[in-house]
Amino acid sequence: MKIEILGTGCAKCKALEAVVKEAVSKIGGFHQVVKVDDIMEIMKYNVVSTPALVVDGVVKSTGKLLSVDEVLEILKTF
Amino acid sequence: MFDWWEKLSGYFVFDILKLAHKSQMGEALHFFIFDTVKIFILLVAIIFAVSFLRTYFNTEKVRVYLQGKSEFSSNVLAALFGIITPFCSCSAIPLFLGFMQARIPMGITFSFLISAPLNNEIAIAMLFSLFGWKIAALYIALGLLVAILGGYIIGKMGLEKYVLIPVTPMKGELEDIKIESDFKQRAKEAWDYTADIFKKIYLYVMLGVGIGAFIHGYVPADFIAHYAGGNSWYAVPLAVLLGIPMYSNAAGVMPLIEVLTSKGMLMGTALSFMMSITALSLPEAMILKRILHVRLIAIFFGIVGFGILLVGYLFNFILGGNG
Numbered sequence: 172m173k174i175e176i177l178g179t180g181c182a183k184c185k186a187l188e189a190v191v192k193e194a195v196s197k198i199g200g201f202h203q204v205v206k207v208d209d210i211m212e213i214m215k216y217n218v219v220s221t222p223a224l225v226v227d228g229v230v231k232s233t234g235k236l237l238s239v240d241e242v243l244e245i246l247k248t249f
Numbered sequence: 250m251f252d253w254w255e256k257l258s259g260y261f262v263f264d265i266l267k268l269a270h271k272s273q274m275g276e277a278l279h280f281f282i283f284d285t286v287k288i289f290i291l292l293v294a295i296i297f298a299v300s301f302l303r304t305y306f307n308t309e310k311v312r313v314y315l316q317g318k319s320e321f322s323s324n325v326l327a328a329l330f331g332i333i334t335p336f337c338s339c340s341a342i343p344l345f346l347g348f349m350q351a352r353i354p355m356g357i358t359f360s361f362l363i364s365a366p367l368n369n370e371i372a373i374a375m376l377f378s379l380f381g382w383k384i385a386a387l388y389i390a391l392g393l394l395v396a397i398l399g400g401y402i403i404g405k406m407g408l409e410k411y412v413l414i415p416v417t418p419m420k421g422e423l424e425d426i427k428i429e430s431d432f433k434q435r436a437k438e439a440w441d442y443t444a445d446i447f448k449k450i451y452l453y454v455m456l457g458v459g460i461g462a463f464i465h466g467y468v469p470a471d472f473i474a475h476y477a478g479g480n481s482w483y484a485v486p487l488a489v490l491l492g493i494p495m496y497s498n499a500a501g502v503m504p505l506i507e508v509l510t511s512k513g514m515l516m517g518t519a520l521s522f523m524m525s526i527t528a529l530s531l532p533e534a535m536i537l538k539r540i541l542h543v544r545l546i547a548i549f550f551g552i553v554g555f556g557i558l559l560v561g562y563l564f565n566f567i568l569g570g571n572g
Contacts (some may be wrong), residue, residue: 182341211484214346217309217347218347219312219347220307220340220343220345221340233308233309234307234337234340238441
């Protein structure tokens, strides 16, 4: 699956990227993790509060720093 | 509400530690223990309540709701949304551009941008614990007024040319992003958030109350009125200026303000100070500088600062002494 982290470079956005990478390493398999920094790209997802988590083009969370468990919970449904 | 704790902490200080009643050391220590624990309990309760409520709202929803509404009434709505929407100054850019993209007029975006940090959960919780619900409600009401009028005036000034990044308005209406969560998840999220904030601010609170306790026990009651010129005309502007760089320390500064009001600082001056701390933040200005011309940020700060100034004078005038 393709996992995107939307964020303009705030502390929480970087933290979410680290959390997602940890979660992905736990589920194993091949997945693409992309950090989206460009504000214009971010706005295409209709997101106005960062960090946001997008999985396969679907916005799953906005404006919060999720925990590894929460990310695992989200990824499980895909 | 906290009578039991007043007695218990008094028993500990005066009977177990055997400090004399009316002694400066005893009074200061009693004040410190009583206040810290009281504030901690209320802080956790209020922040949890607010952040739980907030799991039902997000900025995306606010944007969907505000699009295509008429002016002024949207200024009011945007300011109200500012209370219940979680906001972090790091989100200021996507928020600003995202609102423009949805063709929400700039003045309305500013109403939200003024209200959201002003009505943050820490400020409300601290005010409630220290001054009671009346002052907390007054702070929220006046904060809303500044946000509504400030945003409205900025909107009327036609400053759109000072936005540095061109935003193409999207076609059609926005749909809400649906993110499912159940009750347990919301409670857990709110609890994690509360714990997170508590860890960040508890030392500041203790430090603030500690210095407050010292002032409480050792500084005479009319200190400010007598020595610091607390009631002269320049007290309010001074409070507003001093508040600007103190954003991150709101939790530590507020216990000090409480003590200062009991030593003769006027309530209007205190309210202005608190509003300045929360509404005018330098980090937010630095972030907004990436997309807004300095002139627009200066006008934004100027109008909000002026509004806060008026609030302070008005209250000193109406309430007179310690309110």
